[in-house]
Amino acid sequence: MQTPTTTQAVAYLNNGPIDAPGSLVDVELEVPAPGPHDLLVEVRAVSVNPVDVKVRASSDPGGTPKVLGYDAAGVVVAVGSQVSAYRAGDEVYYAGSIGRPGTNSIHHLVDERIVGRKPRTLDFAEAAALPLTSITAWEVLFDRLGLDSGSAGTLLVVGAAGGVGSMILQLAHRLPGVRVIAAASRPESVQWVRGLGADEVVDSRDFVDEVKRLAPDGVDWVFSAFSDGNAEKFAEVLKVRGEVVAIDDPVGLDLMPLKAKSQTWHWELMFTRPLFEPESAYQRELLDEVARLVDDGAVRTTLTRKLSPLNAASLREAHRAVETSATIGKIVVAG
Structure with a gap:
């Protein structure tokens, strides 16, 4: 050439x-x-x-x-x-x-x-x-959260129908002990995330009550592509010492709601x-x-x-x- x-x-x-x-x-x-x-x-x-x-x-x-x-x-x-x-x-x-x-x-x-x-x-x-979404999803699950084939718990995916969320769902679906709750709103988004392996789907516009019903003891992990205004909601649905991994750029993010339950906020940038x-x-x-x-x-x-x-x-x-x-x-x- x-x-x-x-x-x-x-x-x-x-x-x-x-x-x-x-x-x-x-x-x-x-x-x-x-x-x-x-x-x-x-x-x-x-x-x-x-x-x-x-x-x-x-x-x-x-x-x-x-x-x-x-x-x-x-x-x-x-x-x-x-x-x-x-x-x-x-x-x-x-x-x-x-x-x-x-x-x-x-x-x-x-x-x-x-x-x-x-x-x-x-x-x-x-x-x-x-490439970008695969790298990001891989690093979220296996680097930031340290998940592997023996991990057990519940993962909430906020922004599940987007590029990174779509790869998170597919990779997490391969972990037998991880239950995946996808947040989506439109009918086409719900159909998409179910097809990629989501175990449960909640409405992304108001997910707290639905997540608490599906996981009364709280979820172990949250992936967030949309963090603006959601830190308090994440703190509410997460277990004590639960973890969030975010990929977006929320302005003026207040993480104090996570302090009471010693929850952790991670950033991921591929x-x-x-x-x-x-x-x-x-x-x-x-x-x-x-x-x-x-x-x-x-x-x-x-x-x-x-x-x-x-x-x-x-x-x-x-x-x-x-x-x-x-x-x-x-x-x-x-x-």
């Missing part, structure tokens, strides 16, 4: 609403030479996550094109001098790092240590739906390892394991909508949908 020197990408020029003139535009950018551990990937599909929307709306690049995108599936075109796990022609999927240019680009550089081999049974669009432990291959191994689970039929893609082609117009449509916070599963944009 010939290594390109320039590539087509989608960038934003100024922060603000999605319909602002500089929100997302088609640009042509230079392709830097791969670093020692880098792969140059020809991107075939990307997905849009809430982090894309948050960064675009709040972080101003001051007119300099900034490329977003934290999920991709594609084909390796070239490798850096110290790359050991991949070669040109390999099919891969990954989430990248928030500290580097994003994946909304036809050619993209990424550190091999955070890249997994694409599931063989999925196409590029189906695979692109998985970019922590790429930012602060770049030498770690943990996320590569994690993605390879998720690919194995997919190919074995134990986990499925969470793709629910595909847009095309990979350009500013398609990504703008995807951003609009994700901004509603009502998306089920994942929206993918394919080339």
Whole structure:
């Protein structure tokens, strides 16, 4: 394969609403030479996550094109001098790092240590739906909460129909001693979470009474994609010394309601390892394991909508949908 020197990408020029003139535009950018551990990937599909929307709306690049995108599936075109796990022609999927240019680009550089081999049974669009949410869900369950095949207890999943929630449900369903209560409201969301393995479903708009009825002694763990205004509710439904893991960015969060029962609040950010432990291959191994689970039929893609082609117009449509916070599963944009 010939290594390109320039590539087509989608960038934003100024922060603000999605319909602002500089929100997302088609640009042509230079392709830097791969670093020692880098792969140059020809991107075939990307997905849009809430982090894309948050960064675009709040972080101003001051007119300099900034490329977003934290999920991709594609084909390796070239490798850096110290790359050991991949070669040109390999099919891969990954989430990248928030500290580097994003994946909304036809050619993209990424550190091999955070890249997994694409599931063989999925196409590029189906695979692109998985990396960021799989990494986040895995780290929530197995790193933050320390769950394993011998764990026993009840998990409440708030934001269960979203991208991360959809992966939490699938991975937790594989833990025989963990009972999963999913919070969802719309009929289509309820149907979706039941299909992904939820044992019980409660109304996300007012879940306290329903959760207390299903788990009178309290739940052991809460996963939260929507924490604003919910800390007191979580404290009420959690057991003594129960645990919350949150992935969102609530403003002015007050955690004092958790103190009386010595409950714990954890944060999960899947970019922590790429930012602060770049030498770690943990996320590569994690993605390879998720690919194995997919190919074995134990986990499925969470793709629910595909847009095309990979350009500013398609990504703008995807951003609009994700901004509603009502998306089920994942929206993918394919080339």
